[in-house]
Amino acid sequence: MRSGNRRALALTAGLTAAALLSGCSTGTATEPQGKPGEPVTIDVWGWDPVQKQVVDAFNMSQDQVKVKYVQQADNVAMQTNFRNVMESKKDVPCLAQGFAPLATSLVNGWAQDITAYVKPIEDKFGAGALSAAKLGDKYYGIPTGASAKFMVVNSKTLKAAGVEAPKTWEELIKTGKALAPSGTKVINLAGEDPSVLLDLAQQAKAEWFKIDGDKWVVNLHSPETLKAADVFQQIVDNGLNSTQTYKDRPALYSYFDSGKLATLPTQWWSLPGLQTNFKTSLGDWQAVPIPQFEGGAGQGAPGRATASIVPVGCKTPDAAVKFVTFALTDPKGIEASRTKDTGTVAVPAALKDVSQYTEAVVPTKLFAQSPKEVGKVIADAQANVIGGFEQGPDYDSWFPQLQDQWGKAVAKQITFKQALVNVEAYIADDLKSKGIAYTIAK
Amino acid sequence: MSSVTDVREHELDLASKRVRRERSGSPRLSWRTVQRLKGASFTWPFFAGFALFTLVPVVMALGQSLFTTKSSGLGFGGAQVTFSGFDNFARGLADGVFWESMLRAGSYAVVVVPLTQIVSLMLALLVDAVTRRVAGRFRLSLLVPYMIPGIVATMIWIYLYSPTVGPFQSLFELLHLDINFFAGSMIWVSIGNLHIWGTIGFNMLILNGALQSVPRELFDAARVDGASELRIALSIKVPFVRTSLVLTGLLAIIGTLQIFAEPVLFRSVSPETITKDFTPAMVIYNQAFQVGNLNYAAALSIILAGVVGIASAVIYRFTNKVGS
Structure with a gap:
């Protein structure tokens, strides 16, 4: 017992010393x-x-x-x-x-x-x-x-339908309708990823959060935001989109590679992944600027x-x-x-x-264009990147709610407008519970 | 004569006790008590771990749940923590989203737990019916899914279920079946199948272990009386493993009410169905790590623990009543 006590004491002393040492700071940066x-x-x-x-x-x-x-x-x-x-x-x-x-x-x-x-x-x-x-x-x-968004389009798929790469979101809907009879989808809207809605809202110059004196002004129902939502509403209502998830990567790449998808908004760092995982569509893709809204020249490229x-x-x-x-x-x-x-x-x-840096990041087998041409598309997008889009003091809280509502809208359970109304109400509740001053824009 | 003997026995007993005390090195504790303490000392690592990783966090969560954190103005520059008593519990008890998720997980448990029990029991009975060597092989292979971490298992099944690249898809096409495991109507089936696959191995092992302790003579006697193997299984083996069935049932209920990893990963493939508040554990996770309200998350955790405890007690009492 005595020996046991000594050991226990030694162990306790050792642990205490270790705890004290670990608690000591060796100076702060x-x-x-x-x-x-x-x-x-x-x-x-x-x-x-x-x-x-x-x-x-x-x-x-x-x-x-x-x-x-x-x-x-x-x-x-x-x-x-x-x-x-x-x-x-x-x-x-x-x-x-x-x-x-x-x-x-x-x-x-x-x-x-x-x-x-x-x-x-x-x-x-x-x-x-x-x-x-x-x-x-x-x-x-x-x-x-x-990193600015631009778009890659499957030129072979578009050519087969006799259509050009869309320059505006309105044209993209028309392109989707032209492709629909062949079962080809114009864009992929993953049910878990509402970032494309943020992209279009940013491009439409919406301001979801704004500081006014000592309070936040929350606005997810402005004409700019609704213009972005309407694009997705038309796409979904007409069945022009696929809903491949990013979680199932092999299925995602297989679908993109199948020729059944015409356009893919993307960023420069995604390109090597596309080349690595594509087999049949290598050489069919073309880089083009991201579509703009009709009548709104110079809106810029989304990117936050x-x-x-x-x-x-x-x-x-x-x-x-x-x-x-x-x-x-x-x-x-x-x-x-x-x-x-x-x-x-x-x-x-x-x-x-x-x-001077963009040409080098272009993979060599993916595109029908030369790396120089693709590099120019990336550089132009980067030069026009919008960058700013205020996401408020509780982004971590409302983004999962937006994911839920976006998923339901893509699955046609609710409209995109209703989804935004729900998210706005959620933000109001959340800010109120946190004691943060806010007002909902008129 | 007898009184003399009694006195001697009493003296001997006292002397014996004295010796034991001296040997034990303690003037107060009897030899038997010391032996018991020595035996009990083997449990201290468990109790130390239990205190450190269960009791301390529970106490800390209780402490957290009694406070509220609030900002002011634009929210910049930190927040004030104030004592709010049982406000977080009151909010939790009236939180429709939380109780909806509880109902969802409870309904899921009502289906999945009995199903897991039945499949595990059938497998345990089958393994018990074969030779010891064959049984060993099956036990190990059935246990493999249990050894795979939940997140990894879910990723494997997401691939297997994939309507684009999953291996089942070509079979469904061959049979002209339109089955999509990611569809909203199928998502519980998909998660339930994954859950059963992952847990039957462990349950089977417990039940098979219990079957090993059934006296083999009973089976011989039953066979002599003309009982079939099915009759032996139902009338002798199953009643003998009832206690183990209660144990595995309780563990399954605790696990299913706290289901988290599977729906979190399935959320990506069926976001319109699996929302951020789909199960109670997901509500708590969202409050703690997305909303950032640790106080409320702690209160919800304690409410969930209470519900799991009550459900376990009710089922334990009910199954014991049926057993007796």
Whole structure:
């Protein structure tokens, strides 16, 4: 028994020591480190492994700021770990890869105002990237940039029906009707993914959330939003769409490859996946600009960025902004993101002009066009990306409700207009329960 | 004479007790008590884990459920946490969405649990009827689905059910059958089939273990009396495993009322049917990790635990009554 007691005591002492040690902090990244003249050290959090190469290149390029890259397993792990670190207020990073809309980050007390650091370098970024980093007239996010939407069309399928690639959403409906007799669908609307509705609402210049003084104005029933909803209503009512889910990837790619789908709104990073998984339709596809609304020239390309943030608690935001400026806009930083597997660099969406980077990301077998032609479509879309679309202080809460309502509308159980009415009512209830001031637009 | 013997026995007993106390190293505890404590000490890892991973979270959830978190203005700059007593419980008890999901999961359990029990019992009886070597092989292969994590199993079945690339589809086409496992009307059947596939192995193992303890002489006696194998199974084997059936039934009810992983993944393939609030666990998850209302989610968790506890107690009492 005595021996047992001693062991138990030793074990307890060991566990206590371990617990105490684990509770000790070895210093926080929020404090500027080093003496005057020595580099400031900051932590940068993200889940993209390529960022490590960029960090190394940055650290080699100068000696004022030393970045330590903290690689997260994935987006979900990033969210969990980031919430924990912000809760503990210890070892807060100075830059966090964006995983939540800006307003949500502000509501959670995460993002700090970095207007003073971004304003002087505004000219380095594209308009879409700047728009997505702002709330009101202040910058709370890094102008990370959004990947713009363009469209790929199956030229063989369209040719067989004697129709052209649609230039407007109204034309897309007509194209769908022309294809319908052959059983070909004009577009895929996955029941779980309402992001296409956000795309069209953004393109129609709808504002679902707006700040008016000290309250939010919620508006999911504006003529702009209803114009977007009407496009989908006509598509679904006439049975012009397929409903392949993104969860069943083999089935999805098999359907896209079958020639039974005419158009596919997409982004540049989806293209390698399409080439890898297509067998019969390789060489049949053509890249074209995303359709616009009739009579609304220059509406731009949809694309919403989730801006990276400088978290509250970071004492050296200037160092964080210095690093991202290198990573997002400096040719050396962009070059450092070249992946070893594909040998390509990601399209730097934050820039005003990305034309020199787009041709390289085009897969060689997918298109009937040359990589140069496809690259131009991507670059033009990127130059016209809208970027900003305010998603309010409770995006995490209302988006699953939008998914539910979108799924029902695609399945013809309710109309898209009714779906939006339901989501708006849900948002009102949610904001009320959270004590956030709001008003529903007239 | 007898009184002398009694006195001696009493003295011996006292001496024996003294020795035991000395050996035990404790002046107060008897030898038997020490032995019992030693035996009980083997259970401390379980109780430590139970306290750490069950009791502590329950107490923390109870604490969370008594508070409310509210923002103000635009919602920027953090929120205020205030004590709200049982407000979250009152809201939960009146929450139509939550109770609808409970009804849905309950209706599902009413069908799936008996079905799982019947299939598991039949398999256990079949395995019990074959030779020990053959039984070993079947036991292992039937247990494999139980070893596969729920998320992985659901992904496998989503592929198998796929109306585009699933292997069943060509068979259905051959038979001119129009079956879509992802259709709203079929989704419970699809999830139920997956659930039964995943759980029968474990239930079968428990029931088969119980069957092994039935005295074999009873079967020989029944055979001599002219009983068929079916009669032996129904009149001897099944009554003997009733206690195990109650156990597996309770576990199945607890599991089905808390069903989560399967509907979450099936939501993508049938979003018009499986909404974010489809089952009680999904309502709680949504409140905690999407809406961000941990206080209300904690209150709903405790309500769900209460419902599961009451359902288990009622069924346990009912089955015991039927048994007696």
